Amino acid sequence: MRRFRYEYGAGPLHLLVAIAGLAVAGYGLYRALELVPPVSFLAWFVGGIVGHDFILLPIYSGIGLAAWAIARLGLVDAPRVAALNHVRVPAAISGLIFVVWFPLILGLGGATFEGATGRTTDGYLERWLAITAGLFAVSAVLYAVRVWRARRSRAGAGRRAPSPPSSSSA
Amino acid sequence: MREASAVSEPARRPPLPFPAKPPPGPFRRDFWRSPLRGPWLASFLSSALLPLIVICAITGFISHAAYDPDLGQNAIVGPGGIGFDLYGFNWPTNPAWLYAFTQGLHVVAGVAAIPILLAKLWAVIPQFFEWPPVRSVAHMVDRLGLALLVGGSVFVFLTGVQNIGLWYPWPFNFVPAHYYAAFVFLGALALHVATKLPTVRRSFRERGVIAPLREDLQHTRPEPPSTEPPGEHSSAPTSPAAPTISRRGLLATVGAGSAAVGIIAAGQAIGGPFRSLAVLAPHGPGQGTGPNDFQINKTAASVGIGPADVGPSWQLTVRGASEMALSREDLLRLAQSTQSLPIACVEGWSTTQDWTGVPLAELARLVGAEGSDSLFVESLQQSGAFNQTTLNAGQIADPRSLLALKVNGADLSLDHGFPARLIVPALPGVHNTKWVDTMTFRTA
Numbered sequence: 001m002r003r004f005r006y007e008y009g010a011g012p013l014h015l016l017v018a019i020a021g022l023a024v025a026g027y028g029l030y031r032a033l034e035l036v037p038p039v040s041f042l043a044w045f046v047g048g049i050v051g052h053d054f055i056l057l058p059i060y061s062g063i064g065l066a067a068w069a070i071a072r073l074g075l076v077d078a079p080r081v082a083a084l085n086h087v088r089v090p091a092a093i094s095g096l097i098f099v100v101w102f103p104l105i106l107g108l109g110g111a112t113f114e115g116a117t118g119r120t121t122d123g124y125l126e127r128w129l130a131i132t133a134g135l136f137a138v139s140a141v142l143y144a145v146r147v148w149r150a151r152r153s154r155a156g157a158g159r160r161a162p163s164p165p166s167s168s169s170a
Numbered sequence: 171m172r173e174a175s176a177v178s179e180p181a182r183r184p185p186l187p188f189p190a191k192p193p194p195g196p197f198r199r200d201f202w203r204s205p206l207r208g209p210w211l212a213s214f215l216s217s218a219l220l221p222l223i224v225i226c227a228i229t230g231f232i233s234h235a236a237y238d239p240d241l242g243q244n245a246i247v248g249p250g251g252i253g254f255d256l257y258g259f260n261w262p263t264n265p266a267w268l269y270a271f272t273q274g275l276h277v278v279a280g281v282a283a284i285p286i287l288l289a290k291l292w293a294v295i296p297q298f299f300e301w302p303p304v305r306s307v308a309h310m311v312d313r314l315g316l317a318l319l320v321g322g323s324v325f326v327f328l329t330g331v332q333n334i335g336l337w338y339p340w341p342f343n344f345v346p347a348h349y350y351a352a353f354v355f356l357g358a359l360a361l362h363v364a365t366k367l368p369t370v371r372r373s374f375r376e377r378g379v380i381a382p383l384r385e386d387l388q389h390t391r392p393e394p395p396s397t398e399p400p401g402e403h404s405s406a407p408t409s410p411a412a413p414t415i416s417r418r419g420l421l422a423t424v425g426a427g428s429a430a431v432g433i434i435a436a437g438q439a440i441g442g443p444f445r446s447l448a449v450l451a452p453h454g455p456g457q458g459t460g461p462n463d464f465q466i467n468k469t470a471a472s473v474g475i476g477p478a479d480v481g482p483s484w485q486l487t488v489r490g491a492s493e494m495a496l497s498r499e500d501l502l503r504l505a506q507s508t509q510s511l512p513i514a515c516v517e518g519w520s521t522t523q524d525w526t527g528v529p530l531a532e533l534a535r536l537v538g539a540e541g542s543d544s545l546f547v548e549s550l551q552q553s554g555a556f557n558q559t560t561l562n563a564g565q566i567a568d569p570r571s572l573l574a575l576k577v578n579g580a581d582l583s584l585d586h587g588f589p590a591r592l593i594v595p596a597l598p599g600v601h602n603t604k605w606v607d608t609m610t611f612r613t614a
Binding site for chain 1: 335
């Protein structure tokens with residue numbers, strides 16, 4: 001048993017589970033390649049990994065890095081970071097909606113879409129942009145509320161320091 | 171003390187001869203600066219993702235069974251070979267909204283999973299570039315499984331998204347590709363879950379399950395790499411930057427994305443007052459208010475059917491013990507039944523309307539075919555996989571199953587299947603054949 005672990009790198013249970021799992025996966029690959037033009041299937045399979053790792057991921061990592069770079073410029077204080085997030089969060093939500101509904105937003109279905117539904121893909125882009133605008137508007141309002149509250153509590157603290165609490169600090 | 175779980179790595183043979191120093195770039199752990207990454211984040215995201223995947227898998231196989239693939243030419247995941255089909259039972263007709271429910275759940279759970287999946291992939295990306303790339307045979311097996319897992323999951327979700335958006339940029343048939351890629355995905359997932367279970371348990375034990383969600387930005391700290399088992403590298407950063415968002419902020423954003431896309435999908439699955447939420451879905455709001463102004467799948471023009479094909483000379487041929495040819499007037503003279511039934515499509519949307527027509531059981535009686543085991547229905551539509559359907563005995567016998575001639579009190583429009591179409595409770599939408607031409611009752 002120790003010899004097995006030494007050579008294999010894990011216990012025999014790992015090997016058993018691996019055989020079972022990879023057998024199911026292998027069956028899926030076998031049937032898929034049998035029924036679907038293999039080159040196009042593999043192109044989309046591998047292309048999916050590549051597209052995600054080297055296109056999609058750098059895009060949203062880039063947003064994170066840009067955020068960090070701005071923060072690193074000695075501007076890391078609470079209001080600056082909050083402003084950053086009030087831009088990043090609606091952008092991220094809008095982006096996630098885009099990732100799921102992009103075929104309609106970009107009108108990619110074209111003639112197939114019209115043949116199937118009797119409608120065109122007009123209007124989807126406008127609606128997504130409207131949703132995006134709405135998200136940013138809500139975020140802006142929330143940011144304004146936070147800034148207003150922060151100013152109020154700073155003003156309140158300033159007033160309290162030199163004099164007894166005022167009943168009008170509501 | 172009990173030996174560590176069978177799937178962890180105790181003393182093992184020395185690693186293969188890769189250079190000890192990783193090449194520059196993403197292979198170095200200090201390349202990855204986000205302070206939020208770590209085993210807890212990956213474990214939490216996975217715990218949210220797995221139930222959605224399980225729901226998708228179960229409802230996906232249910233959808234396959236709903237097509238009654240053992241009847242006639244209903245099987246659409248591919249001919250022959252060692253196919254995996256769920257036989258052994260006839261798809262029921264009760265409740266009428268059964269398929270609308272299971273398939274709506276499939277699509278809603280599927281799209282809601284996508285933001286969580288993307289977040290999970292972001293959280294563990296440092297480990298895609300771990301160095302050395304192979305530490306042992308077991309590790310190599312794991313990484314092969316991961317390639318199949320990432321490839322399979324991206325393929326399954328991407329084809330799903332494209333299908334519900336009615337965009338088909340690939341030259342292959344969606345159904346076998348999506349179905350069998352799911353096997354690749356689920357097989358690799360089983361291996362991944364089994365090998366990562368100890369990591370998940372450990373990270374929840376050390377940091378709590380939801381305790382990190384109570385941290386605000388000022389209290390957000392990176393997960394320490396010092397708690398990793400020797401030789402293993404987690405996704406935790408060795409050179410973390412200052413946090414710009416808390417973990418709960420990140421997870422709330424991902425959750426909001428999931429909710430948003432899920433609500434849009436649910437709007438077209440549930441319909442009624444919720445349809446107005448499905449603003450980015452193909453079958454959301456914006457239909458007219460007339461009796462035929464509800465969602466269409468497959469216009470007549472797209473399958474080459476025009477008014478001339480369905481003129482007064484159209485006759486329905488019904489075969490059983492005897493054979494009859496019925497014009498539309500003949501059909502309208504038979505006893506009519508009106509049923510409120512949904513049509514539910516595999517893309518996860520449905521619509522409920524009032525259908526009027528001749529019960530299938532009545533047509534069976536007319537040709538002496540009561541008690542038939544199946545009904546083979548053919549359309550005027552010349553090409554395509556769904557110009558025919560085979561119904562099971564329960565679907566024929568259900569009094570709500572109709573050959574519909576009218577909808578919402580008006581004649582069917584051409585796009586909705588004029589002069590006659592099937593409507594059967596709980597039957598997947600595409601099997602409710604339009605522009606019916608012949609019906610053949612069969613006994614086993």
